[in-house]
Amino acid sequence: MATTESITATVNGRVETFDVSGLESLMDVLRDTLHLSGTKEGCREGECGACTVLLDGKPINSCAYIARAAAGREIETIEGLQDALSLRIKQAIVEASGIQCGYCTPGIVVMLSAFLRRIEAPDEALIREALSGNICRCTGYSQIVDAVLRVVHEGAPAA
Amino acid sequence: MEKLESFGADAALVADGTAIRYQLVSGQIKAKVVLHIERLGEAQGISCNGAAHLGALTNLRDVAENADILKRFPSVAQAAGKCGGWQTQSVATVGGNVCGAAPNADLLPPLLVQDAEIELTSRARGSRTLALGEFVLDAYKTARAADEMATAFLMPAPPTRSAYIYVRIQRRSAMERPIIGVALRLTLDDSLKQVQEVRIAVSGAGAVPFRASEAETLLAGQTPGKEAVCAAADAILKRCTFRTDARASASYRAAVLPRAFAHAVSECATAITDISS
Numbered sequence: 001m002a003t004t005e006s007i008t009a010t011v012n013g014r015v016e017t018f019d020v021s022g023l024e025s026l027m028d029v030l031r032d033t034l035h036l037s038g039t040k041e042g043c044r045e046g047e048c049g050a051c052t053v054l055l056d057g058k059p060i061n062s063c064a065y066i067a068r069a070a071a072g073r074e075i076e077t078i079e080g081l082q083d084a085l086s087l088r089i090k091q092a093i094v095e096a097s098g099i100q101c102g103y104c105t106p107g108i109v110v111m112l113s114a115f116l117r118r119i120e121a122p123d124e125a126l127i128r129e130a131l132s133g134n135i136c137r138c139t140g141y142s143q144i145v146d147a148v149l150r151v152v153h154e155g156a157p158a159a
Numbered sequence: 160m161e162k163l164e165s166f167g168a169d170a171a172l173v174a175d176g177t178a179i180r181y182q183l184v185s186g187q188i189k190a191k192v193v194l195h196i197e198r199l200g201e202a203q204g205i206s207c208n209g210a211a212h213l214g215a216l217t218n219l220r221d222v223a224e225n226a227d228i229l230k231r232f233p234s235v236a237q238a239a240g241k242c243g244g245w246q247t248q249s250v251a252t253v254g255g256n257v258c259g260a261a262p263n264a265d266l267l268p269p270l271l272v273q274d275a276e277i278e279l280t281s282r283a284r285g286s287r288t289l290a291l292g293e294f295v296l297d298a299y300k301t302a303r304a305a306d307e308m309a310t311a312f313l314m315p316a317p318p319t320r321s322a323y324i325y326v327r328i329q330r331r332s333a334m335e336r337p338i339i340g341v342a343l344r345l346t347l348d349d350s351l352k353q354v355q356e357v358r359i360a361v362s363g364a365g366a367v368p369f370r371a372s373e374a375e376t377l378l379a380g381q382t383p384g385k386e387a388v389c390a391a392a393d394a395i396l397k398r399c400t401f402r403t404d405a406r407a408s409a410s411y412r413a414a415v416l417p418r419a420f421a422h423a424v425s426e427c428a429t430a431i432t433d434i435s436s
Contacts, residue, residue: 023180023193045181049246058220058249065250066173066180069195111246133244 007071011036012080020067027051027062030077038078038106042135049134052107053077059114061133078106084157086113089147096147100138108134112148117159121152160282160308162194167305170194174216174252177243178259202254202310207231209316215254215278215309219266220245222253232314234269234323234342241265241327241337254309260295260367261336267295267368268342269325270312272358278311279303286310298366318356321346322430326419328363330406338407339363341419345383345427351435354378357424359391364399364416371395383428391424392417 004021011034018033025044030036030053039062042050046064053062054076089112092098099105108131115122115130122130127148128141136144163170171190173179175197182188196202196216203214207227222228223240242248242256242265256266257277270291277294280286283306291312294302303309317323321344328339340362348355357378362368374394381387396416401409 023183025180046177046243046247049244052246055249059246060175060250061177061246064177064180064247066176066193066195069173069175069197115245129240130245133246 005068007068009070009072010074012076024067025063026053026055026060026065026067026070026075029067030062030075036077036079040103040106042103042107047135048104048107049111050104050107052110052134054110054114057114057117059111059133076110078110081110081113083113083159085116085151085159088151088157089113089116092147092150093144096143096150098139098144098147104134104136104138108136108144113159116148116151116156120156122148124149127152160280162192163308164282164306166192166194170305172196172258172308174255175218175250177247177251177255196308202308211314213253213312213314215257215311216252218249219243219251219253219256220248223248231317232269232273232323234325234344235266235273235314237325238265238269238327238340238342241325253312257291257295257312258301258303258309260297260299260301262298262366262368263337263340263363264368265325265327265337265340265362267291268340268360268362269323270314271360271368271370272323272342272344273314273317274358276313277309278313279307280310281307288313292370295367317344318346320348320351320355320431320435322427322434324423324426324430326423326426328415328419336406337363339412339416339419340368341416341423343420343423343427345424345431347428347431347435351432352382354381354383354387359395359420361395361399361416361420363412364395364401366400369398371398373398378424383424385421388421388424389417392420395420 008017030039040050042048044063046061051063052059169191171193202216205225206212219239223236229236275291276288278288323344326341327337329335342360344358346356357375359371374391378391401412403409
């Protein structure tokens with residue numbers, strides 16, 4: 001069953017061809033084969049959101065995703081999110097002290113980028129709901145939510 | 160479909176996969192081949208004009224945000240929006256949640272109270288539809304034949320003067336499977352005082368989520384006050400076999416279910432009165 005196959009997908013705007021084996025997760029391929037180590041390994045079973053990446057613009061847990069199913073699709077990781085909106089989210093998290101150890105932060109930034117691209121002016125309840133799949137053991141979330149509210153209040157820049 | 164026919168029970172069907180990669184890697188599920196079915200276009204999408212047609216490969220985030228489902232079948236949208244985080248919902252499908260047939264599957268109770276049917280399709284025999292209550296046989300066991308896949312879910316248009324709710328008892332407010340789930344569809348009569356019809360489905364209270372038909376009969380024609388609701392709750396409890404697991408004890412489940420049910424009845428009754436007056 002653990003056969004190796006070569007697949008092609010767009011990763012952060014570049015067409016990449018790479019080998020995937022058996023049920024290898026997208027997270028492992030991104031980190032170990034493509035050396036994009038900004039995507040973090042947390043629980044490895046789709047609970048914690050540290051490995052969040054965008055697949056065709058939608059946030060997914062890459063640890064639970066079978067890499068070969070990503071053939072032909074568009075993947076964005078934390079390294080590729082350099083648009084004005086994503087940069088503003090990163091900056092706001094720093095300003096609001098939304099980081100302690102930082103391990104969950106890439107996943108949170110990816111999630112928030114997808115969220116604010118689609119919903120420009122969410123309220124606090126919706127922000128908390130959108131972040132419910134990202135677990136942070138340090139901050140208690142309040143500062144992270146404050147960071148998002150900061151971006152929303154000043155008018156999120158277009159992605 | 161051709162591949163499914165030749166591999167049959169040796170195949171694991173994966174829409175896009177939320178838990179199944181882990182289950183396959185850890186050996187909880189055994190399969191010789193994994194068939195990726197996410198891109199089968201005909202099994203995707205939502206159409207809703209009174210009755211609703213949900214493609215089995217529609218993802219839960221799309222169900223949770225669909226304007227028609229939110230308006231006409233809000234408890235189905237609620238359940239989809241409570242099933243894991245948004246990352247899970249972007250990938251998880253209605254078909255996957257139902258065919259997984261977990262004792263606490265989120266979509267099952269709200270679909271059961273809407274008399275949902277499942278459409279199953281095979282290459283050899285074409286399509287058939289089955290009432291959802293007949294499809295789910297036991298914990299993690301369904302009536303799906305090895306060469307079939309779920310292609311759609313059909314919900315008939317609900318009656319007027321109805322309200323729906325899905326109450327979920329859980330340890331955290333997100334990213335947690337329910338301890339107990341109660342879905343209700345309540346329809347009041349013209350006077351808005353008596354129950355014309357009620358549909359009750361519960362999860363986490365037996366091997367699979369089920370309709371509590373004895374309680375439905377008891378509550379029909381009654382004023383939904385404390386006495387009638389207590390009698391109906393007792394009838395639900397008679398059908399339940401609670402178990403203790405990591406999330407909660409059997410006695411906690413037995414204690415909380417009647418309260419969740421009473422809350423559901425009162426919320427629905429208030430909602431109908433508010434809309435109709």
